[in-house]
Amino acid sequence: MPLCLRKKSVERKPSLQEKIVGRATGVVHLTHNDLDAAGSDAVCRMVFGPEILTLFSSVNRFGWFMGQVSGCNGKGDRLIISDLGYQKGIEDQVRKVHAAGWKIEWYDHHKWSEEEMERVRPFVVSLTVDTSVCATGVVCASFAGGNAAAAEVARVVCDYDLWRHEDPRSAVLGMVTSKREFLELIRDKLAEGVIIDDEVSRIFAGIERDKNACMRKSIRHARVFRGKYVIAVMPAYGYPSETAAEARRELGCDMELLVFATGKFSLRSVAPVSHLIARQFNGGGHPNASGGSFAYGWRERWMLKLFGRVSGAKEFAEAAEAV
Known part of the structure; x- marks a missing residue:
């Protein structure tokens, strides 16, 4: 008599739009996918809490992520964009996100022309661009000016992102976040005010060997x-x-x-x-x-x-x- 094997039920993961619709707070943070993004998100979590929904995007997928957000009712909630610069035609996606009911705040440190800013400004609540610091520095100055822990995170991240190389801790963080699987780990530690600990040091040592090869x-x-x-x-x-x-x-x-x-x-x-x-x-x-x-x-x-x-x-x- 043949055995009847019951298939294991596989829990379906929610789609990105389902995550956006089911967001636990009124803040969605769309950022890049490197150390500066981790620092920016850490500062956002210091200010708005750990339940905000974070979307880590490559430069090439920025438009796609904006399309996903525009497909969801914003209900007047905040979409914070950080560490992602202007891209040709992105104002069309920004307009659609705005039309969907999102309040867009954009914090960046990439170089913008005045013409590019004018294309975006009609659809955002604010657009802050400061090329003298990293994106974490822009976010910190905008949201957490009096927070000493946030200021320290911004200082270390800017040291790496702006190639200053004055603080050896920044190189360790930059190396570890070059591996996508550790991005949230570093983000969470930075949000707690932890720059380097034993766990990060062990991960760095392993990556260092691979990096040299x-x-x-x-x-x-x-x-x-x-x-x-x-x-x-x-x-x-x-x-x-x-x-x-x-x-x-x-x-x-x-x-x-x-x-x-x-x-x-x-x-x-x-x-x-x-x-x-x-x-x-x-x-x-x-x-x-x-x-x-x-x-x-x-x-x-x-x-x-x-x-x-x-x-x-x-x-x-x-x-x-x-x-």
Whole structure:
């Protein structure tokens, strides 16, 4: 007699829109997905409580997340946007979110033109842009000016995000949050005023070993273009900021392009033009650090994976020369 096996019921995870609709508080925080985002969210949680709904977004998915929010009734609640800069056409999504009943507050430290600000302002309650600090610093000044713990978090995060490298703790946090699985862990510790503890130190030690191997592999495949800028183009195997810094020391370049197998890239530059170049490749960011994406198909992806060969390197170098 055959055995009848009862299938285990798998609990369905709520969709993003279901999470937004079922939010526990009147605050949704849409931010980036790095240390600066973790710091910004930590400060928000210090001020608004740990029950706020946080949405961590890559630069490329910013528009998609805005579309998800616009599909939900805002009911006059706050949508706080931080550490995400202007993208071409994003005002259309901002308008839809506003029309859905959300009160939008935008806190950023990326470079905006006055024209870009004017496109967004009709649909937001406030737009605060300060390029002299990191996004955590902007959020802290706006919400938690008298909070000493928040100020310390902002100081450490800005040390890393603005490449000051004066506080060794910031490099540890930057490394750990380069792994997406630890982003919420660091956020939660920062929200409690904890910068570094034994758990974070153990995680960092393990990542450090992996980082060194990845950096060597990237730099070994580097291709250097010499012209208006000395550009090192290389495949990325993780740790783009740290790899860029090491490549700058070893290769004497002043611009580093690290490209992942998906076609997404991370760009660092001495000259304050990084964001201008990245915008030509579906991206954006800071004058000295940004991200974008090449339109990679299966062939380009496999050429990078198998041989460490970056497709689009010549086109990128030409774009950089034209800036």
